[in-house]
Amino acid sequence: MEQITEFLAMGGHGAYIWSAYGITTIVLLAVLVVSIRHMRGQEYLLQQLRAARRGGASHQNELDE
Amino acid sequence: MHKYANPNQFLRIANPLLPWLSGLTVLCMGMGLYLGLFASPKDYQQGETVRIMYIHVPSAWMAMFVYGSMAMAGATALIWRHPLGHMIAKASAPVGASFTMICLLTGSLWGKPMWGTWWVWDARLTSVLILFFLYIGYIALVNAFDDSARGQRTASVLVLVGAVNLPIIKFSVDWWNTLHQPASVVRMDGPAVHPSMLWPLLIMSIGFTMFYFVVLILRLRSELAATKIRNIRLGQAGE
Amino acid sequence: MNYLTPPTRSRAATRKRRRLYAVLSGGAMLAIAAALVLTAFEDSIVFFYSPSDLAEKQAGSEPVKPSQLLRIGGLVEEGSVKHAPDGVTNLFTVTDLEKTISVAYKGILPDLFREGQGIVTSGNLRPDGLFVATEVLAKHDETYMPPEVADALKRAGAWKGATDKDKATSEKGKTP
Numbered sequence: 001m002e003q004i005t006e007f008l009a010m011g012g013h014g015a016y017i018w019s020a021y022g023i024t025t026i027v028l029l030a031v032l033v034v035s036i037r038h039m040r041g042q043e044y045l046l047q048q049l050r051a052a053r054r055g056g057a058s059h060q061n062e063l064d065e
Numbered sequence: 066m067h068k069y070a071n072p073n074q075f076l077r078i079a080n081p082l083l084p085w086l087s088g089l090t091v092l093c094m095g096m097g098l099y100l101g102l103f104a105s106p107k108d109y110q111q112g113e114t115v116r117i118m119y120i121h122v123p124s125a126w127m128a129m130f131v132y133g134s135m136a137m138a139g140a141t142a143l144i145w146r147h148p149l150g151h152m153i154a155k156a157s158a159p160v161g162a163s164f165t166m167i168c169l170l171t172g173s174l175w176g177k178p179m180w181g182t183w184w185v186w187d188a189r190l191t192s193v194l195i196l197f198f199l200y201i202g203y204i205a206l207v208n209a210f211d212d213s214a215r216g217q218r219t220a221s222v223l224v225l226v227g228a229v230n231l232p233i234i235k236f237s238v239d240w241w242n243t244l245h246q247p248a249s250v251v252r253m254d255g256p257a258v259h260p261s262m263l264w265p266l267l268i269m270s271i272g273f274t275m276f277y278f279v280v281l282i283l284r285l286r287s288e289l290a291a292t293k294i295r296n297i298r299l300g301q302a303g304e
Numbered sequence: 305m306n307y308l309t310p311p312t313r314s315r316a317a318t319r320k321r322r323r324l325y326a327v328l329s330g331g332a333m334l335a336i337a338a339a340l341v342l343t344a345f346e347d348s349i350v351f352f353y354s355p356s357d358l359a360e361k362q363a364g365s366e367p368v369k370p371s372q373l374l375r376i377g378g379l380v381e382e383g384s385v386k387h388a389p390d391g392v393t394n395l396f397t398v399t400d401l402e403k404t405i406s407v408a409y410k411g412i413l414p415d416l417f418r419e420g421q422g423i424v425t426s427g428n429l430r431p432d433g434l435f436v437a438t439e440v441l442a443k444h445d446e447t448y449m450p451p452e453v454a455d456a457l458k459r460a461g462a463w464k465g466a467t468d469k470d471k472a473t474s475e476k477g478k479t480p
């Protein structure tokens with residue numbers, strides 16, 4: 001337990017060090033999640049449009065929304 | 066060479082690499098974290114606070130590396146009209162901006178306990194802040210035009226003009242008196258960092274680089290899908 | 305490019321070449337412009353003056369006024385750190401190993417502040433030559449090593465001395 005608190009304290013500058021690592025983790029994860037979600041959305045939409053084109057123009061209006 | 070400038074062709078090669086690059090990212094970042102936080106010694110001057118280096122320095126390198134890649138991609142796109150160039154630049158910009166933000170924030174968190182200040186307007190810090198604004202300017206510009214091709218061309222010109230800032234960032238600490246210390250790793254006399262601290266730094270940097278490649282491929286896929294969606298819609302509108 | 309017929313090809317190639325030259329010459333112009341601007345504004349880009357810089361400035365046509373806030377940087381001279389009789393003012397000397405400046409500072413010094421350490425301080429230069437500081441920042445060098453290695457280097461006598469001189473010259477903006 002004592003070892004853990006000592007590790008977290010980082011010689012008294014723990015707050016700076018852990019904030020730095022925390023910010024880095026949050027920003028990188030956010031970049032990754034946003035990129036994956038955007039890619040999935042675009043690729044799904046493309047698939048739908050292609051399917052609609054193959055299936056004829058009848059469903060086109062629903063998909064354009 | 067021109068064959069690979071076709072985005073479809075490029076992704077045909079890049080996609081199978083994605084799991085490998087992702088694995089390498091996780092491996093290097095995990096090792097970098099372990100070495101940086103647990104296995105590396107404290108610094109004789111800075112104590113434990115030196116551990117901020119293992120994320121601050123790789124993100125600073127990436128901030129410049131990503132910008133350099135954007136400039137190269139933008140130049141090839143402007144000169145040889147390769148659509149892939151503009152796409153790489155556009156897909157890279159948010160990643161580069163994020164690395165620059167991490168660099169600025171972790172640097173601030175490092176500066177407060179060591180220098181005694183969150184921020185000073187010295188040449189190094191100011192030039193990196195300008196780099197951040199260049200990224201933001203690019204992102205704003207590339208999305209500002211209705212005609213996406215024109216937006217990409219204009220934004221690529223901005224990236225090329227801003228590339229003059231890269232050597233200024235690198236050599237700012239040598240050309241002028243700054244609060245920021247001179248380069249520790251990429252310097253004439255070899256690294257001034259002890260091997261026990263250099264290794265975690267280099268491994269973390271490889272992890273950051275791999276992370277960039279992974280996100281770049283994901284974002285290129287988005288860009289390519291978006292282009293195809295646009296073409297389908299234009300085709301429909303023309304019918 | 306082999307799918308293009310010869311006349312189109314050459315026209316496309318000239319256009320590409322023209323764009324290449326445009327980008328290259330634009331880049332060269334930009335680099336020259338940037339270099340000129342940075343040289344012209346050197347005085348405001350420099351974050352601090354070394355004691356030698358300041359002496360040069362004082363001897364020049366535009367000496368520093370006592371009301372002017374400025375920054376000086378250098379190493380805290382060994383054996384120069386003293387407390388003034390009031391108990392809160394720190395007195396020390398900043399040196400670049402050529403010229404020195406005496407500094408008085410009332411306030412908390414950064415953790416890294418010690419003799420032989422690089423610092424940057426902002427404040428006013430009094431007419432009697434004493435620099436009254438309002439802020440003292442620590443400037444560390446680019447070396448990173450574990451404490452044991454630093455101790456071993458000190459024991460072996462391969463410490464400072466040489467590096468102090470390197471540091472002082474690099475802080476003046478010259479790189480060896």
